[in-house]
Amino acid sequence: MSTIVSPEKKAARPRWQNALLSRDAVMVAILIATIITASAMLPRFASPLTVGFLLIDVIPVLLIAMPMTLVIIAGEIDLSVASTAGLTSALMGVLWQSGQSMVTIVVLGLIAGLLCGALNGLLVAGLGLPSLAVTIGTLALYRGLALVTIGDDAVADFPVEATSFVTSKIGATGIPVVMIGALLIVLAYAVVLHMTPFGRGLFALGFSTEAAKFVGVKVDRTKFWLFVGTGVVSALAGIFWTLRYSSARSDNASGLELAVVAAVLLGGVSIFGGRGTILGVVSAVLLIGTVNYGLRLERVSDVVLIIVTGALLIISVVGPRIAEGVATRWRGRRLRARVSPTSS
Amino acid sequence: MSNLTATAEPTEQDSTWAARAFESLRHMRELPVLAALVVLIVVTYAVNPLFLSPQGVKDLMLNSTIVVILAVGQAMVIITRNVDLSIGSIVGLTAFLTGTLFSGNPDLPIAVVLVAGILLGGALGMFNGLLVTLAGVPALVITLGTLYIFRGLNNAWAGGTQYFADDRPQAFGNLSVQTVLGIPIITLIAVAVVLVAGLVMARTRPGRDLYAIGSDPDAAKLFGIPTTQRVLSAFVVNGMLAGLAGVLYASRFNSVGATTGTGIELDIVAAAVVGGVAIFGGSGSVVGAAFGAVLLTTITSALTAVRVDKFWQQAIVGVLILAAIIIDRLVAMRNERKLRAEAQR
Numbered sequence: 001m002s003t004i005v006s007p008e009k010k011a012a013r014p015r016w017q018n019a020l021l022s023r024d025a026v027m028v029a030i031l032i033a034t035i036i037t038a039s040a041m042l043p044r045f046a047s048p049l050t051v052g053f054l055l056i057d058v059i060p061v062l063l064i065a066m067p068m069t070l071v072i073i074a075g076e077i078d079l080s081v082a083s084t085a086g087l088t089s090a091l092m093g094v095l096w097q098s099g100q101s102m103v104t105i106v107v108l109g110l111i112a113g114l115l116c117g118a119l120n121g122l123l124v125a126g127l128g129l130p131s132l133a134v135t136i137g138t139l140a141l142y143r144g145l146a147l148v149t150i151g152d153d154a155v156a157d158f159p160v161e162a163t164s165f166v167t168s169k170i171g172a173t174g175i176p177v178v179m180i181g182a183l184l185i186v187l188a189y190a191v192v193l194h195m196t197p198f199g200r201g202l203f204a205l206g207f208s209t210e211a212a213k214f215v216g217v218k219v220d221r222t223k224f225w226l227f228v229g230t231g232v233v234s235a236l237a238g239i240f241w242t243l244r245y246s247s248a249r250s251d252n253a254s255g256l257e258l259a260v261v262a263a264v265l266l267g268g269v270s271i272f273g274g275r276g277t278i279l280g281v282v283s284a285v286l287l288i289g290t291v292n293y294g295l296r297l298e299r300v301s302d303v304v305l306i307i308v309t310g311a312l313l314i315i316s317v318v319g320p321r322i323a324e325g326v327a328t329r330w331r332g333r334r335l336r337a338r339v340s341p342t343s344s
Numbered sequence: 345m346s347n348l349t350a351t352a353e354p355t356e357q358d359s360t361w362a363a364r365a366f367e368s369l370r371h372m373r374e375l376p377v378l379a380a381l382v383v384l385i386v387v388t389y390a391v392n393p394l395f396l397s398p399q400g401v402k403d404l405m406l407n408s409t410i411v412v413i414l415a416v417g418q419a420m421v422i423i424t425r426n427v428d429l430s431i432g433s434i435v436g437l438t439a440f441l442t443g444t445l446f447s448g449n450p451d452l453p454i455a456v457v458l459v460a461g462i463l464l465g466g467a468l469g470m471f472n473g474l475l476v477t478l479a480g481v482p483a484l485v486i487t488l489g490t491l492y493i494f495r496g497l498n499n500a501w502a503g504g505t506q507y508f509a510d511d512r513p514q515a516f517g518n519l520s521v522q523t524v525l526g527i528p529i530i531t532l533i534a535v536a537v538v539l540v541a542g543l544v545m546a547r548t549r550p551g552r553d554l555y556a557i558g559s560d561p562d563a564a565k566l567f568g569i570p571t572t573q574r575v576l577s578a579f580v581v582n583g584m585l586a587g588l589a590g591v592l593y594a595s596r597f598n599s600v601g602a603t604t605g606t607g608i609e610l611d612i613v614a615a616a617v618v619g620g621v622a623i624f625g626g627s628g629s630v631v632g633a634a635f636g637a638v639l640l641t642t643i644t645s646a647l648t649a650v651r652v653d654k655f656w657q658q659a660i661v662g663v664l665i666l667a668a669i670i671i672d673r674l675v676a677m678r679n680e681r682k683l684r685a686e687a688q689r
Contacts, residue, residue, distance in 0.1 A: 079610065123666065132484075133623040133669045136614050141662025147655040255607060258429070262488055271482045304500045310492025317486070318479045 023268040023320070027283040034287060038294040045294060048174025056167065056176050056244065058289035060085070060237040060253065062282070063182055064260045065267075066189040067230040069281045072264055073193070075206040075273030076124060076131040076223060078230045082256035083142035084116040085238030086249075090146040092239065093155030093248025102162055110235050116142055117231015121224035131227075139257065146250040155248040166243040178240065185233065190278040198222070206273025262309055263288055266316045288312065373620035374632035376671055380664075381639045388646040395649040398526070404642055405531040406520060406596060410435075410589045411637040412534045414608070415615040416541045417585035419633035420578045422616055423545070425558040425625030426476060426483035428579065431586040431612060433494030434468050435605035438590025440498060443507030443600045446516065454516050461591035462584045468494060469583015473576040491609065499602045506601035512594065520596040530592045534634075537585065541630045554578055558625025614661075615640050618668040640664070 039046040064081050071078050088109040095105045120138055124131045168177045193199040201222060204212040213219055237256075242248045267284030269276030291312070292305050388395045414431055421428045438461040445457050468490070475486045509517055519529045527535075545551035553574045556564040565571050594600050613623075619636025621628030640661060647657050 123670075127670065127673060129669050129673055130623050133617050134666065136610050136617065137662050137665035137669060139610060139662070140614065140665060141659055144655075144657070144659025144662050148653075148659055151655050258488055258491065262492070265485050265488070271485050301499070301503075304496050306492040307496030307500070310489040310494075310496065313492070314475065314486060314489035317481045317489075318475060321479045321481060 024277050024280045024283070027268065027280050027287070031283045031287045031290065034290050034294075038290060042294055042297050044297055048169070048172060050293065051174035052169050052176060054289050054293045055179050057293070058285050059176070059178060059182050060241055060256060061260050061263055061288075062285045063185060063233050063237045063240070064230070064256070065263050065281050065285055066185055066278070067226065067233045068260050068264050069267070069269055069276055069278060070189065070193055070199075070202055071131075071226050071230055072261075072269050072271065073206045073273055073276045074202045074223060074226055075209070076226070077135065077261070077271075078120060078131065078227060079135040079257045079261075080116065080120060080138040080142055081230055081234040081237075081260060082253045083139045083146065084113055084231055084234035085241060085253040085256065086251065087116065087142045087146040087149065088112055088235040088238030089242040089248045089252040090150035090250050092242050093150050093153070096158060096248070097155055102159065106239055109239050110232055113231045113233075113235020113238070114228060115231070116234070117228040118224070120231065121227035124227060125220040125223040143250070143254065150248065150250050152250075156246055158243060158246050158248075163243050163246045166240060185236075186278065186282060193278055202226075203274055206270070206275070208274075259309070262313045266313050268316070284316075373628055373672075374635055376675075377619050377632060377635045377639055377668065381635060381642065384639065384642060384646055388649050392649045392651075395646065400645075400649075401526070402523065402528060404638075404645055406528050407645065408638045408641045409528070409531045409534045410593055410596065411608075411612065411615060411641050412634045413537050413585050413589045413592070414612045415619065415633040415637035416537055416630045417582035418612045419616045419619070419621045419628060419630045420541065420545065420554060421483070421582045422613070422621050422623065423558045423625055423628060424554050424575050424578050425561065426575060426578070427487065427613065427623075428469070428472060428483065428582050429487040429609045429613075430468070430472060430490040430494055431582070431589075432605040432608040433491050433498060434465050434583060434586040435590040435593055435608065436498045436600075436603070437468065437494055437501075438465050438587040439593045439600040439604045440502050440507070440602075442591045442594035443511060446513060446594075447507055447511040450511075450513050454513075454519070457516070458588070458591050461587040463587070465587015465590065466580050466584040469580045469586070470576070472583065473579030476579065477572045477576050495606070498604075502602035504602070506599045507594075509598045516595050519592070530595060533588070533592065537588070538631060538634045541581075545630050550574060550577070555626055558627075560626075611640070612637075614665050618665055620668075620672065622672070636668075 044050070064085070068078060068081065091112050092105050092109055095108060096102075100108075116138070120131070120135055123129050123134045123138075166176075166178055169175060170177055170180075193202065201212060201217040204215060204217055205219060205222060209219060238253060241253050245252075263285045264276075264281050265271060266288065267276065267281030269281060288309055291308050295305055295308065385396070394400060414435070418428060418431065441464055442457055442461055445452055445460060472483070472487055472490055475481065475490075476483045479486075522529055524532060545554065553564070553569045556567065556569055557571050557574055561571060590605070593604065597604075615637035616628070616633040617623055617636070618639060619628065619632035619634065621633050621636075643661060643664065644657050647660065648654065652660075
């Protein structure tokens with residue numbers, strides 16, 4: 001594993017160099033390089049229009065990727081997120097038709113998300129069931145409840161104020177207003193993960209549940225709140241989705257769970273838990289968004305683009321493994337070279 | 345984790361033959377799902393006798409066939425503590441391959457197409473398996489990646505093209521129409537798959553090795569099991585079965601195109617889990633997974649037969665999956681307590 005760094009290597013390299021060579025830095029560099037390349041090669045790429053479309057497209061994945069990062073770092077997974085978003089969307093449609101105010105609808109939607117997350121949390125933390133299996137179950141359950149709620153109908157007559165607010169931009173920058181909210185959530189999750197004892201506990205939890213228990217992490221409670229977090233943020237993404245497309249349907253956001261997991265893993269979060277950063281995940285989400293948008297401008301068909309997502313994901317996990325193997329072999333040879341003169 | 349305080353009293357040891365037989369039956373992991381299936385069929389039949397009309401039974405079998413084949417393959421992979429999320433895309437590619445082959449040369453023998461589909465599936469499975477074993481990256485990540493890559497290839501290949509049943513020879517479509525002893529031919533293929541896979545997993549060295557690997561990969565390696573080779577072969581076999589399922593899909597359903605098989609991967613994993621295959625490997629059986637697949641497909645027809653609103657069906661499937669996991673956990677906890685009590689004696 002890459003976590004076993006020999007002490008001499010650590011001492012030999014200054015901290016800033018380590019930071020520059022970290023996986024996050026590489027991700028950010030690739031992202032910047034991609035943006036520069038795209039701007040240089042695609043005439044229509046560098047424009048406020050691009051910024052607007054690109055960001056609005058990535059917001060659902062970006063939002064859900066935040067709590068998902070924490071969940072995966074803690075050694076669990078939540079596959080029910082897209083169904084939670086779909087259920088929220090269906091609920092919004094029905095509530096709007098029954099004449100509720102937009103505020104009530106949003107609040108009830110968030111509560112629905114909270115309950116979905118809490119059920120996941122109870123099953124995983126309370127009963128100690130594997131989250132992979134549980135959330136495959138709730139993936140079906142929540143999507144099913146969405147169908148029960150709204151059936152085959154689609155509600156599309158949401159108020160223009162709400163739908164245009166969601167797609168509105170900040171002045172001439174092209175940056176969607178909602179991005180401010182998304183950014184706040186990203187920051188909140190970054191602070192929680194990287195600057196609080198709770199966040200440090202998550203890494204411990206992902207590394208070893210037993211060890212985490214011994215150092216005083218309240219394992220069950222922590223996991224419960226993580227799932228509540230994914231539930232609420234997924235509901236938020238569902239609300240955004242509904243208003244952005246001005247359509248409440250039972251199949252909204254379906255299949256999004258795997259896109260989110262792919263982005264999180266591309267961002268360097270270990271599927272085994274214990275490793276990952278918010279910065280890496282945000283770069284990965286933006287990277288996928290940029291590549292897709294750029295290729296789409298070049299009229300590469302949307303459906304073929306998913307090859308890019310898949311290839312990025314595989315290269316991102318297999319690449320470091322190969323590099324690691326080469327590095328270990330090289331280090332071994334160097335060590336042997338240094339040992340042999342002294343022994344002779 | 346459960347509290348491992350062993351407070352259970354030593355139990356009586358009156359183990360007559362019947363009691364022991366009952367005991368071993370009770371320990372069968374397939375039992376809950378089998379019981380659920382029987383109850384489901386009996387209750388539905390009681391409410392609506394048409395459910396078990398000849399046509400009804402035939403539909404049940406046809407609907408289960410493809411899911412059963414996929415669940416068997418998936419179970420083998422899950423038992424080794426891996427997973428293959430790319431099967432939906434493999435089904436899509438092989439189904440489209442079938443359509444392409446037949447539309448190009450309608451006189452092609454069915455066997456050739458079957459072999460072609462199985463080979464393509466096996467190759468894709470090998471791609472997954474090599475990445476998982478050689479790079480040492482978790483299967484969940486790799487197969488999530490290949491899920492997208494294979495689907496993208498399918499999209500690029502198919503574009504907007506769709507092949508319909510008319511493009512395929514009558515004899516090929518007949519595989520899903522004609523019956524032998526009341527059982528559709530493609531269902532017979534699925535039954536054969538279940539039997540062979542079940543025997544291999546239960547009675548042969550390679551099969552048992554897969555369980556050992558899933559229980560404890562490091563121990564399996566120390567014990568001298570060729571883990572890389574075994575895991576790789578599990579992925580290849582799973583790919584071949586997905587390829588077979590893809591070809592049969594083209595026989596069973598009218599159209600095959602770019603999106604064939606999209607999104608079925610989690611349903612298949614769910615079927616295996618419902619059938620008692622532990623998601624973290626080492627226990628369960630392919631027969632259980634097959635029962636799980638039959639249960640999940642039957643429940644949809646059953647709910648229609650008893651006139652439950654169709655919108656409730658998926659929610660009920662979700663509840664069923666959760667129930668299966670919870671029951672499995674409770675049984676495991678009870679066995680653990682019992683083992684501890686016995687160890688204390």
